[in-house]
């Protein structure tokens with residue numbers, strides 16, 4: 001694949017590290033940046049043959065098959081419009097739009113142009129996430145009841161994130177987009193998210209947008225997704241997921257305390273994304289680009305283009321996430337559950353809540369069983385007719 005990267009900032013460097021850090025058959029042919037100096041530096045740092053300060057010129061370059069949008073949120077729609085016009089496949093960073101209306105336009109543009117729209121949701125490609133998702137799909141956790149994802153750090157690195165007009169909001173749109181899509185994957189992408197209840201507040205920073213939020217996303221099958229996001233968390237980047245199913249649970253810590261701890265008096269430099277210090281006990285990450293999912297993500301994106309299929313995360317998913325975010329903002333304002341407006345829905349309709357009843361014998365349902373310290377087993381049962389709840393003890397075999 002021959003790639004152009006639009007943007008030369010923070011995420012553009014993560015993407016280039018992932019694309020060029022190890023052997024790949026894909027090559028970055030061109031980088032676009034507003035200023036010649038930044039474009040030239042980026043091209044030289046990553047050994048990229050072409051650079052441009054002109055978007056049209058960058059997109060029409062004959063050596064480019066696919067374009068990565070690594071620009072600030074306000075420019076995603078405009079960049080997608082230009083790519084669709086140039087008939088180049090698009091991989092767009094998160095969030096897809098600032099609103100569902102923007103994301104819907106982007107989805108329509110790729111659909112109409114017959115090009116692929118990949119949604120660069122890296123945290124849905126981290127090794128721990130992919131393994132968890134596979135276990136869930138294999139049935140290890142049974143029916144998923146609750147999926148929580150948390151992303152919290154001390155706040156973003158560029159000015160435009162803090163400007164609500166340019167970014168579309170605060171921690172919800174910036175970090176909640178990851179958490180919402182993570183929970184949605186665990187619960188099942190075919191299951192419709194229907195309502196959101198969200199608390200959001202500006203607790204620390206002098207900005208219009210929220211720097212803290214917690215939200216609940218209700219799904220049609222009765223499952224609940226939960227997102228926790230913060231731009232006020234001190235001590236690094238906290239990326240954790242918890243999933244609870246009828247047959248099991250998963251806890252993931254993606255970034256802090258991953259089993260790598262180091263002490264330094266502070267003579268080194270960069271430790272890990274959003275690490276606030278380089279002295280004392282530190283939590284570095286072995287291969288940041290891989291642990292954050294970028295490597296698996298680009299493999300899926302390019303395989304998808306070659307195989308003429310949709311990648312695991314695509315513009316449709318980005319649109320659903322934006323629709324959930326819109327409802328979260330509405331709920332934070334109204335203080336009530338707000339309906340998720342989905343003009344485009346490609347999953348299942350009217351999935352009813354699965355049965356909650358496990359039959360024990362002809363007369364009883366099983367509520368739970370447990371082995372006591374004595375070795376005896378207790379069963380809590382419910383009579384199928386009278387509804388009476390009883391306890392039955394089975395003595396331990398001695």
Ligand SMILES: NC(=O)c1ccc[n+]([C@@H]2O[C@H](COP(=O)([O-])OP(=O)(O)OC[C@H]3O[C@@H](n4cnc5c(N)ncnc54)[C@H](O)[C@@H]3O)[C@@H](O)[C@H]2O)c1
Pocket residue numbers: 006007008009010011012033034070071072073075093094095120121122158159174
């Ligand atoms: N984990 C992730 O997936 C992840 C992490 C960080 C950022 N992002 C996303 O990546 C995008 C860029 O964020 P970043 O952290 O790289 O920010 P950044 O500020 O470091 O870089 C933004 C880039 O956009 C360019 N830009 C800004 N305004 C422009 C304009 N008017 N015309 C042309 N270029 C302009 C800047 O020059 C820079 O190259 C955002 O959408 C952000 O949400 C994703």
